[in-house]
Amino acid sequence: MIELTGDPDRVLTVSDFAAAAELGVRITTEIRYDQFNEFARLAGEGILVVPVARTYTLDQIQEAAELSQSRRPGGKLMLVL
Structure with a gap:
């Protein structure tokens, strides 16, 4: 993705933290897998779009x-x- 964006600051990963550190891209651990069912429910009700x-x-x-x-x-x- 760095090749596409041209800037490591424009890349965010949720999984490969070792490569992120090596390449200088941002990471996040804020994925709330425990909330996916709630997100799906809200989407199904038309609340989350x-x-x-x-x-x-x-x-x-x-x-x-x-x-x-x-x-x-x-x-x-x-x-x-």
Whole structure:
């Protein structure tokens, strides 16, 4: 992702802390897996809404990165594997 963003400060990982330290990217441990059921319930009730601007496949990742860097994607960008 650093190659796409051009800046380690624009990359955030939730899993590979050793590589993050080596590459200078940010980390977070604030993933609340214990709250996923509640998030799903709220989403199902229409209370929690996450707007998705567009989905991308792996071969479109450069296009997704460019839209993300424009800071005007109009919602979340999702990578579909």
